[in-house]
Amino acid sequence: MDSDKIMNIGDIAIGFCSRLTGDEDEFLHTHDFVEALLIETGSIEHEYNGVHEELHVGDCRILFPGVAHEFHRHGPCVHRDFLMRVPFYRQLSDRIDAPFFQQLEKDKTRLIHVSHQDILYLEEKSTVFFGLPAGPAKARMEQTMASYLLFLFYTAGIESENLNPFRVEITDLTNQLFTYPDAAKRIRDKMPYNEKYFCKKFRETFNEPFITYLNRHKMEYAQYLLQMTDLSMEEICSKVGIESVSYFHKLYRRTFGVTPTKTRNTAKKSSSF
Numbered sequence: 001m002d003s004d005k006i007m008n009i010g011d012i013a014i015g016f017c018s019r020l021t022g023d024e025d026e027f028l029h030t031h032d033f034v035e036a037l038l039i040e041t042g043s044i045e046h047e048y049n050g051v052h053e054e055l056h057v058g059d060c061r062i063l064f065p066g067v068a069h070e071f072h073r074h075g076p077c078v079h080r081d082f083l084m085r086v087p088f089y090r091q092l093s094d095r096i097d098a099p100f101f102q103q104l105e106k107d108k109t110r111l112i113h114v115s116h117q118d119i120l121y122l123e124e125k126s127t128v129f130f131g132l133p134a135g136p137a138k139a140r141m142e143q144t145m146a147s148y149l150l151f152l153f154y155t156a157g158i159e160s161e162n163l164n165p166f167r168v169e170i171t172d173l174t175n176q177l178f179t180y181p182d183a184a185k186r187i188r189d190k191m192p193y194n195e196k197y198f199c200k201k202f203r204e205t206f207n208e209p210f211i212t213y214l215n216r217h218k219m220e221y222a223q224y225l226l227q228m229t230d231l232s233m234e235e236i237c238s239k240v241g242i243e244s245v246s247y248f249h250k251l252y253r254r255t256f257g258v259t260p261t262k263t264r265n266t267a268k269k270s271s272s273f
Contacts (some may be wrong), residue, residue: 015088016142038058041057041077042078044073113171116175184210
């Protein structure tokens with residue numbers, strides 16, 4: 001790697017900030033802040049310190065000062081960048097586990113996979129964050145969001161010691177594919193097992209049938225859309241990969257014990273206060 005071609009973009013003026021990035025970042029650079037980049041849509045080719053990787057939806061790469069990296073876009077991709085000054089992040093980390101932060105700082109970079117629910121949470125809180133004026137409330141929000149990111153990296157490290165590879169692979173594939181109408185087939189086709197053995201292994205690992213697990217992911221996303229958007233039932237069905245509106249109603253009620261309409265009406269009443 002030619003160090004003369006690396007642009008250092010320096011530090012940030014405040015402890016924490018965030019931005020959505022869609023283009024204009026395809027140059028080799030380094031920086032003096034901690035960056036966590038989270039892929040929200042599409043995929044992207046990423047290079048750091050000469051290592052090439054392809055990042056997909058839910059992948060979150062943390063990069064400490066001194067790591068030179070760049071992107072190569074071959075299609076649409078949007079990622080959210082969380083930028084944190086090192087002293088700010090170290091101060092927050094010390095409250096959780098100082099040795100863990102020290103290891104992150106030593107490793108310089110780490111990759112985790114963030115669930116769809118966590119992506120939605122972070123995006124929702126980012127919207128709130130940008131709407132706050134400068135002051136104590138915004139400062140507290142900075143600490144909350146940075147702490148949440150640290151929590152994701154910290155718990156991923158703990159969980160990786162206890163989760164078997166099958167569980168990790170299924171979780172990743174489900175987060176990527178659950179919105180497709182044929183999600184069950186897509187996920188099974190990615191695994192090196194016949195259908196009978198796959199279903200047996202899944203039940204042994206997750207203590208429930210595969211289709212129950214998959215449908216719960218669909219319904220949890222549907223619940224979010226009902227509460228946070230004005231999409232029609234047909235549009236929500238399309239977004240969660242359910243082709244029949246009547247089946248969607250049946251599945252939703254089986255999952256949550258209430259109808260989709262009741263969920264939406266309750267959300268509207270709550271937002272009116």
